[in-house]
Amino acid sequence: MLKKISTETIKELRNKTGAGMTDCKRALEASNGQVDIAIENLRKKGLASADKKSSRIATEGLIESYIHAGSRIGVLIELNCETDFVARQSDFHQLAKDIAMQVAACQSVQYVSRNEIPEELIEYEKQIEIEKEDLKNKPSDIKDKIAKGRLEKRFKEISLMDQNFIKKTEITIEELVKQHIALLGENIKIRRFERFILGEGLESKSNNFAQEVSNMIQNK
Incomplete structure (x- = not known):
């Protein structure tokens, strides 16, 4: 029988590791409430310090583009990190590409996070x-x-950070970014994005871009 995890225990684990509340809750559930094991699991996943890094200034990075098959929808995003070294890493570039694809797939998304609404x-x-x-x-x-x-x-x-990642739907974009913060050891921020749809404003069309992108990924 799974032990009920209290809010106090989750906060305790968060204070000890700096990991996000959701990550702490999952770690405690997986360890049946045993804090020491939860800490070990978070460290193994590299999530133990992601939230602490999220307050650091990120002014380096890159601008990435994604053009959907058929060239009818395109996205530009600015993804920031702390150093030029991380900005050159393949994992950082892949993250930027994945986020740009996510924006293309989620037409309802208008803001990076709910804080920007x-x-x-x-x-x-x-x-x-x-x-x-x-x-x-x-x-x-x-x-x-x-x-x-x-x-x-x-x-x-309408918040990008709240969307389920189209390549791995059990995590959100926020969790995806946190994983890369832990992986690369620096703060990472999605600063802004812009979506371009061919003929937008000239005619009214309804296309299921999310399904198209999903199908494209599955067929790779």
């Missing part, structure tokens, strides 16, 4: 949710709870 957009979306017909006659506390859940889902859809 403008406050005015958050308030606007909140007002729309609260005023929806199915919530009008509900008590204020229930209305707010439902609206909050819907907004959480909506903002997750």
Whole structure:
């Protein structure tokens, strides 16, 4: 029987290792709550210091491009690291390519993370949710709870860091970046991206780019 993991134990492991809360929770579940074993597992995965590195300044890096098959969609991203040495590493280049492909596949993504979503957009979306017909006659506390859940889902859809990685769907882009921080020993930041769609604004088309990219990967 799996031992229930308390929030205090997760925080303890995070303080000892600097790993992310999600990584700590998973490590503790895998070790049935044994902190020492969880620490060892995190170190083996190289995740024990990823979060501590995430506060360091990253001004080096590269600009990577991805052009989808058929040349109808393209992406430019800026991926930053701390030194030119890491910027030249093949693992860093591959990460940049993977993230650019992810942006091409996820048309709903508009921001790197939820922290970048403008406050005015958050308030606007909140007002729309609260005023929806199915919530009008509900008590204020229930209305707010439902609206909050819907907004959480909506903002997750437009945040790149919250997306499941298309090549390995059991991890998110945030977790993918953390793995590379641990692997390369430096802070890594997705600074910005731009998506280009052929004919955008000239005509209306609906293409399932996510499925196209997924099929392309599977057929490699």
